[in-house]
Structure formats: structure tokens, C-alpha cells
Amino acid sequence: MTTVDDQRIAALLRSVSVPEPRVDVSRAVRDGRRRRQRRRVAGVAALTVLAGVGVVGAVQVGGTANSPAPTTPALAVSPAATGSAAPRPPVTCQASWLSQPIDGPVAVAVGVDPTGRYVVGDIGTGQEDGRVVLWTDGRPVVLPKTARHAAAVNASGHVVGTDGDGTGWVYRDGKLRPLATPPGFDAVLVHAVNARGDIVGTARRSDDSHQAVRWSTAQPQTYRLIGQRGSTATGITDDGTIVGELDQQPYRWTPQGVGAALAVPEGYPRASVESARGEWAIGMVPGGSNGGAVQMLPVRWNLTTAAVSLLPFPGASGISAEGEVLIGDGAPLIVAPDGTSRRLPGRPEVRATEPGTYTAEGISDDGLTVVGAVYENQAYRPLVWRCGR
Amino acid sequence: MVDAEGEFVEYVSARLPRLHRTAFLMCGDAHLADDVVQQTITSLYVNWRRVSRADNVDAYVHRMLVHKLVDEKRLSWAKVRLLGSAPVPERSPATPHDDLAERDSLLAALARLPRGQRTVLVLRFLCDLSLADTAAAMGCSEGNVKAQTARALAAVRQVLDVAEMSARSPR
Numbered sequence: 001m002t003t004v005d006d007q008r009i010a011a012l013l014r015s016v017s018v019p020e021p022r023v024d025v026s027r028a029v030r031d032g033r034r035r036r037q038r039r040r041v042a043g044v045a046a047l048t049v050l051a052g053v054g055v056v057g058a059v060q061v062g063g064t065a066n067s068p069a070p071t072t073p074a075l076a077v078s079p080a081a082t083g084s085a086a087p088r089p090p091v092t093c094q095a096s097w098l099s100q101p102i103d104g105p106v107a108v109a110v111g112v113d114p115t116g117r118y119v120v121g122d123i124g125t126g127q128e129d130g131r132v133v134l135w136t137d138g139r140p141v142v143l144p145k146t147a148r149h150a151a152a153v154n155a156s157g158h159v160v161g162t163d164g165d166g167t168g169w170v171y172r173d174g175k176l177r178p179l180a181t182p183p184g185f186d187a188v189l190v191h192a193v194n195a196r197g198d199i200v201g202t203a204r205r206s207d208d209s210h211q212a213v214r215w216s217t218a219q220p221q222t223y224r225l226i227g228q229r230g231s232t233a234t235g236i237t238d239d240g241t242i243v244g245e246l247d248q249q250p251y252r253w254t255p256q257g258v259g260a261a262l263a264v265p266e267g268y269p270r271a272s273v274e275s276a277r278g279e280w281a282i283g284m285v286p287g288g289s290n291g292g293a294v295q296m297l298p299v300r301w302n303l304t305t306a307a308v309s310l311l312p313f314p315g316a317s318g319i320s321a322e323g324e325v326l327i328g329d330g331a332p333l334i335v336a337p338d339g340t341s342r343r344l345p346g347r348p349e350v351r352a353t354e355p356g357t358y359t360a361e362g363i364s365d366d367g368l369t370v371v372g373a374v375y376e377n378q379a380y381r382p383l384v385w386r387c388g389r
Numbered sequence: 390m391v392d393a394e395g396e397f398v399e400y401v402s403a404r405l406p407r408l409h410r411t412a413f414l415m416c417g418d419a420h421l422a423d424d425v426v427q428q429t430i431t432s433l434y435v436n437w438r439r440v441s442r443a444d445n446v447d448a449y450v451h452r453m454l455v456h457k458l459v460d461e462k463r464l465s466w467a468k469v470r471l472l473g474s475a476p477v478p479e480r481s482p483a484t485p486h487d488d489l490a491e492r493d494s495l496l497a498a499l500a501r502l503p504r505g506q507r508t509v510l511v512l513r514f515l516c517d518l519s520l521a522d523t524a525a526a527m528g529c530s531e532g533n534v535k536a537q538t539a540r541a542l543a544a545v546r547q548v549l550d551v552a553e554m555s556a557r558s559p560r
Contacts, residue, residue: 006514009545012495013515014410018509019419021409023426025401029394106525130530148530165536354432378452 011041033203035353061373093345095388098371100382101140102131109135109371109382112362113153114195114277114321115236116369119362120153134159134171139385144176154193162190168201170217177220182213189389191234192275193217200226200233200242212244212253223358227251227259235276241303243276248295250283262301263308271299277365278321291382300325312337317372321365332360332385334367343386344370352376358383397437400446401430408454415458415511417500429454430465451516498545506541509534 018370040306082255100107102123109121117137124130132143132150136157143150143159147169150161159171160179166187181188182203197217204210212226212233226233226242231251233244240255250262250271265285266270273283281301293295297317300323301308313335317328323337332344346358352375360372370385408429412422432453443449464522499507508527512518513534524531 009495009510009542010514010517013414015513016414016495018410018413019422021403021405021426022419022423023409023430025398025405025430026428028401028427028434029398031431032437034432035435124530130524136428148533354428354435375456378456 002075006083017169020285021219072324087091089389091342091387091389093344093370093385095345095383095385096372097347097383098135099138101133101142104130105379106130107382108359108361108373108380109384110150110361111152112364112371112384113155113157114365115155115366116366116386117155118153118157119371119382119384120150120159123370123382132159132161132171133382135384137141147171147176151190152192154197155215156197156217158193160190160193160199160217162188162201166204168215168220170199170215170220172217179215180223181222182211182223182225185211188213192236194236194240195238196240198236198240199368200236200244202232202234202244202306205228206334206339209247212242216240224257226257226346231259234273235281237276237278237303242275242279243273243303245272248272250301252281263306265299273301274316276303276324277319280319280321280323282316282319282325284315285310298325298327317359317361318363320363320367322367324363325365326363326370328360328372332370332372333372334363336367347383350374350376360385393438395439397434400441401433404447404450404464406431411451411511411516412454412458414499414515415508417483417507421434425454425457429457432457451464451518454523455512487559495545502541502544505529506537506544509537510541510545511537 024366030239098109098119098121100123104123107121108121109119111120112118113343117262119135121133121135123142130148131145132147134143134153135276136140136155146163147159147161148163152161153159160168162168166189167181167284168188168190170179171178171192173187179188179190179199184205184368186205188201188203190199190200193199199215199220201213202210203213209229210232212231213223213228214225214226214233214236225247226245230247231244233242233253235243237243238311242253242254243251245251246259246261248270249263250273252260252262253259262271262273262281268285270355271283273281275282279302280364281303283299285297285299285303298311298313299308300311300316300319303324311325311327313325313327313333315328316325318326322325325335327333333341334344335341344358344360350357356370357376358374360370362371363369368387368389370387371383372385373382397421405426406428412425413419416422416425429450433450440446440449489511502510505527511522512527513520520531520534524534527534533560
């Protein structure tokens with residue numbers, strides 16, 4: 001890379017025409033004043049926050065409502081359903097910090113295994129030493145330096161991920177081993193691992209053509225291509241059902257490799273699939289556009305009944321085996337298939353209250369363990385929520 | 390209090406276009422850019438008394454903006470940062486009014502980049518963030534930032550060179 005190139009690109013970025021900002025400074029002052037008042041309330045009401053249904057939780061919903069409202073579909077399930085009477089016993093949750101075996105301003109939990117026992121995360125200082133961490137019953141182990149960017153962990157504590165150069169890896173019983181990149185492909189992106197040790201991901205060529213792949217934790221050097229050219233695999237359930245896409249349409253494959261399309265919600269051109277647990281899968285559709293902007297909306301499939309439903313939330317991070325969807329953006333929220341929802345509580349010592357202070361990235365099969373991070377004072381700290389009925 | 394508010398309004402009004410440009414070039418979505426900038430300046434108002442005493446207010450505000458965007462996009466980034474397979478709008482929502490071919494091509498090239506790559510380009514070349522700051526802002530390693538920058542530059546350069554060649558060639 002030459003300096004001239006850099007300067008030319010910098011100059012172009014500064015001069016290229018962009019749409020007029022539609023930002024309201026006086027609204028910022030108004031909203032900001034209100035938020036300052038709430039912050040005072042939040043300090044006093046730490047106990048309410050722990051209960052998870054208090055004033056502060058509700059305030060955070062209000063904050064995320066800044067995102068484009070017109071694209072929210074009119075559905076039976078809505079954020080207003082929060083707190084509506086559920087027939088099941090109430091769930092109480094407690095947030096606690098995950099220990100940090102190494103220092104770093106960006107320390108996040110990115111996934112949890114279906115049992116809730118294993119948590120995988122990433123701790124980086126922004127230097128060349130960002131590391132993958134595996135917490136077992138809360139005890140952290142730092143993976144070898146060459147393991148980067150963990151994608152998932154299974155109930156045996158086997159971790160899979162993809163290096164920066166596009167090589168897959170599996171960490172099992174203390175050993176790190178590379179996954180084979182199928183011949184003719186340049187890179188892979190690993191997404192998921194199930195209880196049997198089946199690993200799925202997508203292999204790519206430099207011309208961006210791609211195909212879904214399955215490996216196993218026991219034999220990382222063997223692989224099987226799934227489907228056909230143009231397929232991707234993003235999730236696998238414990239019975240070996242693979243979900244992903246074929247030519248940008250949602251798709252599933254039986255454990256024997258027989259493919260079938262998944263339904264796209266009516267009125268939408270396409271959908272992506274992000275992950276699957278039990279008989280459920282989640283993904284996204286391009287929502288309504290407003291002034292050319294497209295908002296992605298979360299979608300949930302029931303793989304048994306083939307039913308598909310849209311969820312009126314800004315984005316989904318994960319799904320439990322019981323079909324509970326984890327809404328990780330803004331203030332973390334869990335939405336059950338019947339439309340009831342529960343908000344996850346904060347930590348009393350966290351003062352920041354703006355949307356995005358808490359992020360949730362993974363949920364266990366019973367929906368009772370959730371992992372994520374808190375962003376405050378320019379640093380991320382890893383967090384686990386443990387819930388009980 | 391009123392003075393602090395006046396200071397805030399003056400500061401934000403002056404920086405708004407630049408903040409919005411940064412947000413737009415990073416996400417390619419005018420609406421999301423508006424939303425993220427609105428959130429950023431609201432948080433800025435809440436913390437104004439503390440922030441306005443900082444040595445480098447601009448740098449601070451910048452980090453706030455980047456983190457808001459990262460928060461918005463965290464999930465998608467975690468999944469697309471290496472190869473970019475998450476669904477993105479097929480066309481760039483921006484309609485460039487500029488008639489310079491090169492500028493059009495740059496927007497088109499940005500729109501085709503995976504989100505991680507366009508973010509590193511904007512952070513490093515528009516916002517002048519260091520390798521370390523970019524990595525910290527995106528929650529990934531410096532190596533990943535380097536790799537993505539290299540890939541993004543290669544893609545953008547290719548588009549720009551093609552545009553340049555066709556502009557130079559006799560017609």
C-alpha cells in the first residue's frame with residue numbers, strides 16, 4: 001500500500017457526497033435532560049433494576065425506540081407485552097461478572113453452551129494479543145494464542161472458531177487443531193458446533209462463490225460439503241439438522257443431507273438464517289425501507305411445524321431450545337414463543353443507562369443462562385446472567 | 390447551566406456534518422446514521438459537563454459514535470467480520486449527487502464491501518484512528534484490522550483504478 005493511495009482514499013472519503021443529516025439537536029437536549037433525571041432515579045433504584053422490571057428497564061426500551069419506528073410490523077407480539085401475566089412461575093435473574101484472566105478493554109462473552117456450563121469469550125487489549133477465553137463453571141482458561149474469534153461452544157466444552165486468515169479451528173480437551181479447508185476453497189467461516197461434535201460453516205473462494213461444509217470435532221481434517229454451490233451453513237441442531245441459506249433464501253438440510261427451503265415471511269423478498277437450537281431457528285429479513293434505509297427484522301422458524309413469525313424487535317442474538325429469543329440490542333430481553341417477555345436486570349454498580357450499555361450474545365437451551373457484556377467508561381466487561389424459576 | 394447548554398449546542402452544530410458523514414460511510418444507511426448520531430449527541434448532552442473538560446473533546450465524541458455504531462451492529466459484525474455473509478441491502482441506499490465518476494465509484498465500492506471492511510476504511514482513513522484504536526473500537530485484534538484494511542484497500546483500489554482508466558481512455 002502506498003501513501004499516495006491512502007491519501008487519495010482519505011480525500012475521497014472526506015469529499016464524497018452523503019445524504020443531509022436529519023438530526024435534531026434540540027431533541028437531544030430534551031431527551032438528554034430526561035435521561036439525566038432517570039440516571040438520578042437509577043442510582044436510588046438499584047434494587048428495582050435487579051428485579052429487572054423496574055423503571056430503568058422501561059426507560060431503556062424508550063431509548064431503543066429511537067430506531068426507525070415505521071418499519072416495525074404490526075404483530076400480536078410487541079414490546080408492550082412486557083410484563084404481561086405469564087402462566088409459568090416468574091423467573092428471577094442475577095447478573096454477575098465473569099472473571100478476567102488477562103487484562104483488556106474489550107472483554108466480552110460471545111457464546112454459551114446449551115447447558116449453561118461453558119461460556120466462551122474474547123479479551124483484547126487492542127494490541128496483537130486478543131485471546132479467546134473459555135469459562136468452565138466460571139473458571140477461565142485462556143486458549144492458545146493462535147485460536148482467534150471463537151464462534152461457539154458445545155455441551156462438552158469444545159470450542160470452534162475462525163482465524164483472521166480464514167482457517168477454522170477446534171479446541172478440544174486442551175488441544176487446538178485446525179479444520180481442513182476443502183480443496184479449491186480459499187477460506188472458511190465456522191459458525192456452530194452441536195452436542196455430537198458436528199461443526200458447520202461455509203467455505204469460500206476468492207470470487208466469493210461459496211458452499212456449506214460440515215466437519216467433526218473428532219476428525220477436524222475430514223469434511224463433507226453440504227448442498228450445492230451457493231449454500232451457506234450457520235447452525236446445526238443436536239440431531240444434525242443443518243440450517244443456512246441457498247442462494248440467499250433460508251434453507252435446511254436433514255442429517256442425511258436432503259435439503260428443503262424454509263418459508264420466507266409473506267411480503268419479504270428473502271431471509272437469512274443465523275442459528276438453530278432444538279426445533280427452532282432464528283434469522284432476519286430486510287424490513288421496510290424508509291428513505292432508502294433498510295432495517296433488518298428478526299424472524300423465528302419452528303422447524304417441526306415450518307411456521308415462521310416476525311418479531312418486532314431491533315435484532316435477535318440467539319434462541320433457546322424452548323424457542324425463547326434473546327434480543328441483545330439496547331436492553332437485553334427474552335421473548336417466549338407465547339409473546340411474553342422478560343427483561344434481564346443490570347448490575348447495581350453500572351451507572352451507564354443508555355441503550356447499548358448491556359449486550360447479550362448467547363442463551364442456554366433452558367433460557368436460564370445468558371452471556372454478554374457491559375460497555376461503560378470506554379471498556380467492555382464480560383457478564384453472565386443466571387436465572388431460576 | 391444555560392451557558393453549558395449553549396456551549397453544547399454550538400459544539401454539536403459545528404460537528405454534526407462530520408459526525409454524520411462518518412456514521413453514513415460506515416453503515417451506508419442514511420436512516421441508521423441519523424439514528425446513531427442522534428443517540429450519540431443525546432449521550433453527549435447527558436455527559437457534557439464532564440466531556441467538555443476533556444483534553445480532546447473531538448476524540449471522545451468520536452469514540453462515543455463508533456461505540457454506538459458498534460453496539461448497533463455488534464451482532465452482525467461478530468458474524469460477518471471475516472467473510473461477510475450476513476444479508477445487506479443489495480443496492481447502496483445512497484444516491485450520490487456528485488457527478489465525478491471516482492466519487493460514485495467509491496460509494497459503490499464501499500457498498501459492496503463487507504461491513505467490517507468498510508468500517509476499518511472509514512475509521513482509519515476518514516477518522517484517522519490508529520490501528521490499536523480501530524481494533525479496540527471494533528472489538529477485534531489488530532491483525533484482523535490489518536487483514537481487513539488490506540482486503541478493503543485492494544477492493545477499493547481496483548474499483549478506483551478501473552474508473553480512472555476509463556476516465557483517461559480516449560473515447
